[in-house]
Amino acid sequence: MITFERLIGKEIEPYVEQFAWFRLNDFKEFPYLYDGNLEHERENFQKYMDEEQSLLIVAKDGEKVIAVSTGIPFDSPFMGKESADLFLQNGLNPKDFYYFAETIILPEYRGQAIGRDLYKMKEDFAREMGYKEVCFIAVEREEDHPLRPDTYKSPKNFWGHLGYEKLDISVSFEYPTIQASGKTEMASNLMFFWKKKI
Template identity: 30%
Template sequence: MTALRLTTVTGEALRPHLADVARLRIAVFREWPYLYDGDAAYEERYLGRYATAPGAAIVLAFDGDRAVGASTCLPLAEEGEAVQAPFRAAGWDLGRVFYFGESVLLPEYRGRGAGVGFFVEREAHARRFPGIDTAAFCAVMRDPADPRRPAGYVPLDAFWRRRGYVPAPDLVCTMSWKEIGAAEETPHELAFWLKRLPPEAA
């Protein structure tokens, strides 16, 4: 079994990879708990901001030359209003926070360290920016009794806690997307998890 290669890419160098990241998002987010019915054209427009937003980066996981996973991040001040809103309402300085967006990895490559690597690489990237002291990400909130929940599904909460993240109950945002089988987009609530980022050692 070959080791996966992780590479952090920024700026215009991201553009050749955006179609791969779009493909991965569509494939992985079809799974529970997102059930996202994705569209390639929308995905590439959405992802294009990572090539232009100051401080943005995508960590790519490769098996040989094939992209099999991706993980995004950018300063919260560069994110959209939906993600910023709960922080503004709670009185946060947006300049302190780096937002970790999606992490997507094809199922056959899970359990090989990429998930940990995504966090390590994004945290290292975030620490390069003056004033950043917190990493944040959000995850969709689902009813555990939802009949669509797969048997044996294990949430990632324990994994996130091992990485040092804790839930922030007062920070919840709303995003809309079209679920599989739905005719139109519907709103979904996502809860935030936070981690303090100590400065890099001198």
Template identity: 30%
Template sequence: MTTAAGDKKKLDVKSVTGEDILKVLPDLSRLRMIVFRDWPYLYEGTLEYEQKYLEKFAKSKGAVVIAAYDGDQMVGASTGAPMIEHADEFGEPFRKAGYDITKIFYCGESVLLKSHRGHGLGHAFFDGREAQAKKLGGFTHSTFCRVVRPDDHPLKPADYAPLDPFWRKRGYAPVDGIIATYDWQDIDQPGETSHKMQFWMKTL
């Protein structure tokens, strides 16, 4: 799959599964540390954490990485796997709300360098992950979560445009009461703090 990126370049988008995921983990780790450092995640990442987190993800049954390349360089990626394969703090809110998490496919991070935004990769990322869910079979819903930040946060850029319209166009909507908490260190904090994560979901 290719998508236009400017007048001369084309981006290659690949679906990576199975043991091949291990090969792309270094690039995925690099992108996560770059992109998530910006608003709204403000993530102060470490290579040690990235290695542990991504190695665990790579072992998830049914996992997929949708990777975008500009030549030989990975410039963006998104991940997905069955919800049952993820940390308990993500699945627990769904269990409490009465959902069967074995039927929910979780779309994890999407990270894309600023230099390559605006070329349709957001759609490619969702298309690829939803295709993986349908290929695996047995999933009734697809979900992802976003961090909840106060509007008056001092590090919020004045020109920030939330992705809510794009997500709604894809058929997703926030689910009332389905909120998880996850800990990480913000770039302006001395240590880890808890962050609320609002889930969005669509029917497959």
């Protein structure tokens, strides 16, 4: 039986290590191709605990953690100024938005509507906190990218089905990126924003 646990702010602490491993394993795959390290992931996620409206939803099959999903106010200092400025430049108020960060599901549990439930729970939380809209960013890779697996299925249709729309607002993040050669290099990665009114 799949169960869900909602944790806010400092309640997140017991899952810092597990969340870090989820990110490292999942984001190493296409399309993110992120080759990070555990210490950085731990430090990064611990910052969530300083934000009173940060959110972690954990899905479990019995005692086994099978999915994690996070959120944080878009105007949180943790998010940095660049994204907020981009929204202001495009006539959007950052304070109206709650930001959805990772949603990671173990491969063997995908296709069971767990992702849909996680998004709904995050939308419900954002609504409870008084937000009018939610948003997230997703990396964009070219169709003929050499590391794109033949079996890769873009989540764009899933997001569209949930009511999210892709914005013409993008940002680039530099991080250790796996190259076609198999080597890891610091590279800029283009990401686009998606949003939904709630």
